[in-house]
Amino acid sequence: MRRPELTGVAPLFARECWIALRAPAFWAVAGACALLAVWRATGPGATAAIAAYRTCEFMIIGLGVVAVFLAGSAAGRDRRTGAEQLVLAKPEGSAPLVVVMRFCALWLSLVAIALIALAAASLSQIVFARTPWQVHPYVHALARAVLPIGMAAALGFCLSTIFHTPLASAVAAVYWIVIPLSRPHIAMAFDLTLSQHRVVAALLTAFLVALASALYARSIRDRGASSGRLMWVTAVLLVGVGVSAYQVATSGEDVLTGPDPVLAAMASQSIHSDPRAPGFWLADQSGRLVGMSDFAGRPVLLAFWGPAVSDSAQVLPALGSMSKEFGPRGLACIAISVDRDPATLSPFVGEAGPGVAMLWDRGRHFGEGTYEVDSPMAVAYDITALPAMFLLDRDRRVVMQAPTELSAEWLRRQVRRIVER
Amino acid sequence: MQVEISGLHKVYPGGVHALQGIDLTIPPGIFGLLGPNGSGKTTLMRILATLLEPTSGEVRVGGHDVRKEKAEVRELLGYLPEDFGFYPNLSAYEMLDYLALLCRINDRKERQARIEQALQRVNLSQVAGQRVGTFSGGMKRRLGIAQAILNNPAILIMDEPTSGLDPEERVRLRNLLAELAGDRVVILSTHIVNDIATIGQHLAIIREGVCLFSGKLPDLLGPLRGRTWIIDIEEDELGRVREEYFVTGVFRSATGMQVRALAETMTHPRGYAAEPTLDDAYVVTMKQEAPAREAA
Numbered sequence: 001m002r003r004p005e006l007t008g009v010a011p012l013f014a015r016e017c018w019i020a021l022r023a024p025a026f027w028a029v030a031g032a033c034a035l036l037a038v039w040r041a042t043g044p045g046a047t048a049a050i051a052a053y054r055t056c057e058f059m060i061i062g063l064g065v066v067a068v069f070l071a072g073s074a075a076g077r078d079r080r081t082g083a084e085q086l087v088l089a090k091p092e093g094s095a096p097l098v099v100v101m102r103f104c105a106l107w108l109s110l111v112a113i114a115l116i117a118l119a120a121a122s123l124s125q126i127v128f129a130r131t132p133w134q135v136h137p138y139v140h141a142l143a144r145a146v147l148p149i150g151m152a153a154a155l156g157f158c159l160s161t162i163f164h165t166p167l168a169s170a171v172a173a174v175y176w177i178v179i180p181l182s183r184p185h186i187a188m189a190f191d192l193t194l195s196q197h198r199v200v201a202a203l204l205t206a207f208l209v210a211l212a213s214a215l216y217a218r219s220i221r222d223r224g225a226s227s228g229r230l231m232w233v234t235a236v237l238l239v240g241v242g243v244s245a246y247q248v249a250t251s252g253e254d255v256l257t258g259p260d261p262v263l264a265a266m267a268s269q270s271i272h273s274d275p276r277a278p279g280f281w282l283a284d285q286s287g288r289l290v291g292m293s294d295f296a297g298r299p300v301l302l303a304f305w306g307p308a309v310s311d312s313a314q315v316l317p318a319l320g321s322m323s324k325e326f327g328p329r330g331l332a333c334i335a336i337s338v339d340r341d342p343a344t345l346s347p348f349v350g351e352a353g354p355g356v357a358m359l360w361d362r363g364r365h366f367g368e369g370t371y372e373v374d375s376p377m378a379v380a381y382d383i384t385a386l387p388a389m390f391l392l393d394r395d396r397r398v399v400m401q402a403p404t405e406l407s408a409e410w411l412r413r414q415v416r417r418i419v420e421r
Numbered sequence: 422m423q424v425e426i427s428g429l430h431k432v433y434p435g436g437v438h439a440l441q442g443i444d445l446t447i448p449p450g451i452f453g454l455l456g457p458n459g460s461g462k463t464t465l466m467r468i469l470a471t472l473l474e475p476t477s478g479e480v481r482v483g484g485h486d487v488r489k490e491k492a493e494v495r496e497l498l499g500y501l502p503e504d505f506g507f508y509p510n511l512s513a514y515e516m517l518d519y520l521a522l523l524c525r526i527n528d529r530k531e532r533q534a535r536i537e538q539a540l541q542r543v544n545l546s547q548v549a550g551q552r553v554g555t556f557s558g559g560m561k562r563r564l565g566i567a568q569a570i571l572n573n574p575a576i577l578i579m580d581e582p583t584s585g586l587d588p589e590e591r592v593r594l595r596n597l598l599a600e601l602a603g604d605r606v607v608i609l610s611t612h613i614v615n616d617i618a619t620i621g622q623h624l625a626i627i628r629e630g631v632c633l634f635s636g637k638l639p640d641l642l643g644p645l646r647g648r649t650w651i652i653d654i655e656e657d658e659l660g661r662v663r664e665e666y667f668v669t670g671v672f673r674s675a676t677g678m679q680v681r682a683l684a685e686t687m688t689h690p691r692g693y694a695a696e697p698t699l700d701d702a703y704v705v706t707m708k709q710e711a712p713a714r715e716a717a
Contacts, residue, residue, distance in 0.1 A: 008527035015519045022510040082506025086568060089470045089500040090523035091492055098523070 012098065016105035020074070021112075029066050030113045034120035036062070041121035042128045055121040056141035059114050063145075064152035065173045067110050071156035072169030074106045075212060079164070094217030096210075103157050103209050107150045114145050136283040137362055143281055147201050152176055154208035161212040171237045178243050277302070277392050278380040282336065282359040285349060290359055292396065295332040299418045300392040302334045304383055307344040312387035316351040318408060323355030325412070326419050336361050338375045338386060393418050422483050422497075422575050423448050424469065424606055429478035431464050431630075439464040441630040442478070451602045453617030454610040455703060456627035462610040463503055465627070466580045469608065470500040482576060496525075499574030501565045503581045503610075509554030513545055513564055516553055517571060524572040539567040542597055544590070558585040566594065576606045583616050595620050618699040626706045633706050638699065645697035645705065650682050653691040662689070669704040 020026060036058055041051035078084035087093040118138045155176070159168035277300075281291040292300075303319055305312035316335060323333040333356045337345040342360040349358055361377040381390065389402035391414055400414050424447040431440040439461045456462050467473040468480060471491045479486070485493040507516050517536045526532045540546045543563040548556070556564065562585045569577060579598075583591045598607055599620050611617060617624055618638075625635040634641055649669075654662055656678055662668065666682035666689075673679075681701060687694070 008522055008525060011527070011529070012519075012522045015515075015522060018515070019508060019511065019519070024510070077508070081508050082504065083508060085467075085470070085472055085500070085502040086505050086507075086520065086565070087523060088472055089495060089498060089502075090520060091495040091525055092523040093495070 008092075009097070009101070012092075013101045013105060016101050017108060019077075020105045020109040025070060025073070026109055026113070029063070029070070030116045033059070033063060033113050033117040037117040037121040038124040041124045051121045051125050052118065052137035052141040055117055055138075056145050059117060059141075059145040060148045061177065063110065063113060063117070064149055064176050067149050067152040068156035068173040068176055069166075069169050070110065071103070071106055071153035072160035072166055072172075074102060075157045075160040075216075076164070076166070077102075088217075096213035096216070099213035099216045100209055103154065103212070106157070107153055110149050110153060111142075111146055114142055114149060118142055136287075136289065136360075139289065140281050147198055147205070151201050151205045151208075154205040154212075158208040158212040161215050167234060167237060174237060174241055277390065277396050277398050278377075280336075280361075280377055280380075282361055282377070283342070284360075285346070285358050290334075290357055295334070297394055298330045298332045299394055299415075299421075300332045300334060300390075300396070301415060302336065302390045302392060303387060304336050304338060304378060304381070304389075305387040306338045307348060308339055309386045313348055313351060315387045315389060316348055316356070318411060319356045320351065320353035321408070322411065322415055323353060326415055327355045329419050331415060331419050333357065334359060336377055338378055391415065391418055393421065422604065422606060424483075424576065424608070425479075425481045426465075427479050429465070429468070429480060430476045431461075431468065431473065432476045439630050440468075440475075443627075443630075443632050445625055445632060445635055447606055447608060448623060449602070449604050449606050450622040451598060451607045451609060451620050452622070453620075453624035454608060454627065455612070455614060455617055455624060456610075457612055457707070459629075460627045461630040462612075462627055463580055464630075466500075466578050466608070466610055467502075469576075469578055470498060470502075471495055496572075497575045499569035499572060499577045501569040501577075501579040501582055503584075505561075505565055507553040507561065507564065509552065511553055512550050513540065513553055513556070513567075514549040516564070517568055520568045521571050526572065535571055535573070536567075539571050542570065543567045544593065559587060559590060562586055563590065563594075566597070570601065574605070576608070577601060578608045580610050581612070582609065583611060583613060591616075614700050614703050626703065628707060633709055641702045641706075642697045642699070645683065645701055647694070648683050648685060649695050649697040649701055650684060650687045650689075650692045651695045652680050652682055652687075652689050652693075654678050654680060654689075665689075667705070667708075669701040 037055045040054040040058060073080065078087045092098050118141060122138055152172070155172040156169045159172050160166070162168065277292070281289050284290050301319060301322055303315040305315050307313070319333045319335055322331060327333070333352075335352055335356050336359045337348075338361050339345065340362065342362075345358060345360060352358060361375040381388070389411075390398055391400040391402070393399050399418055402411060402414075424445070426443055426445040426447075429440050429443040430438070432438050443461075443465065454462050454465065464473065468475050468487060469482060471487050471494050474488065481487070482494045483497045485497070487494050508519075511519070514536060517539065518532060521532045521536060526535060537546070537549075540549050543566050545560065545563055545567060548560070553561070553564065562582070566579070566582060569579065577598075582598075583594060586594060595616070598609065601607060602620075602622075609617065609620075623635075623637055624641070626633045626641075650666075652662060652666075654677070659671065659678065659680070662680055662682065666680075666684050668680050668682050670681040671678065672681075681695065681698075682692070683701065683705065
């Protein structure tokens, strides 16, 4: 099959995006998501970080389900509107690249919906909670949601292409809900927001879209879902509904039905559930976003501290000296400041020295209660008090969680062991 | 440029034998495909448009095999299906623009010129910016014709193009098709005999997947010449005339009733000779026994 000439790819993609944006469903979903985002962002105790994470959470689950259906509808667009024969009789009508472009345009429209929802959450924070404008929690939330939404869309797109029925999309949607409702270990295994799962999610998405594009041209000759296929799809759908109903009925304190779904969802990223440390993407002093991937293949000494917790700044000189001694041998030192205001960490920058990445995670230090620290990263690393220090090996496995009272010599021994490994 | 079909069979899953050994050579010009509903016309057209795989037999469009050289065949084709729709949220212009890109008309100015010309030809220029979802059935059919001629196709396949069109648009379409034919192949399927009678140069008549006639219109009408009659009758005569003659049509005029009949000789006092029409030939052909054919 000949590919479209390069001059035709950009205008075709632009038309596909235009078609996706012209659909009334796009605006209906965007409006509903924006309203939900405002509601979630203005709940009690919602900081910008919490607002962003709550928005992210419903984007992944709620918008994920909608994405499955929208993608199913996009894959069956020609069949639904009756334009199938017109399109397929054209030279490029069934070209795999055109099918991939259709999927990418849909994904882009879903990301636009996520952006609208996050903008609504951010605006409502500023207007109702009077918080200063923060960009990084929302960028972080968007980055976490893009791939899961894309994968949900790829599932719907592929199943709809294979089975020729909206029921197939319904199956994917049901299982999309079943998984996070499952017991924590299942939810964790399928938690696509975890940065360590991203490669798998990206590969799976690419595979599903490639499969759909390969089957698209063939499927016209086998139009309509056969009754046997419909029966299979219905059976799988019913099993999914049954399993999800059972999960809801018996979940109790499970992930989504816990007292605070955000904290529960964040806790699912706890370091205890996976040998590797949760990834992150945080702003540094200059506002540049730094991710764990920037330190790939290097051992990492990661410290959490807070300007509001007076004795927690003691980790900074310790980090500085480790960076000075082991930095040339590959050690990366990261200090994550947990505070409401990034400006409060400025006076401390000199204490750590130039080799330490000073990052900021928006959150508060309560001093009392189960979770004394409420920043997303603190929840992800299961930190109950500041300071906290983690040593990660080259494979990002947590090999040591340092005690609060630090002995410089003990720390040096631990770091040397890992650096020389 | 011509279309060659030999020994074409199509059996649908479930055993329906839609085409039973069709052999046709379609030369440039307007080619009419006549047959009742369910005769296999649409199946044949879909196979020509590369949308259906034949079960057996060979089909070559402009020298390209429809099975192995789909992309090349689609380059040559303009296809108007019998039942179709458009994306309802797009305007007529946007819809044609999208389809033109799928036809590899990548140059923006050329695309614009082709779309405007196509819209003008089907008399839709005035509503180019209007959403297709608001179009009437006839307007959609005309937009369908516009999309089929976008890429200036060498072979134009139109399945029931006149259905849903008002008389004025029907005449306009016939004129357009006559204008487009020339060195192009225009294949027109219809169950409305009159559509073919006015513009068709060659035609084939299909019944139950079997080709009963294929050739030029005069060849079809020739055997009926000198055997076709019009008889002015009284209302109560109809039954007797039907028994006596092979009636191909009954008409009511201001003065009474007329029937068209076929007979070697005319004995009725008010019967007089008439020129055979395609209607007469169609009715006669449909009454024929199917010719002997090879088993599928």
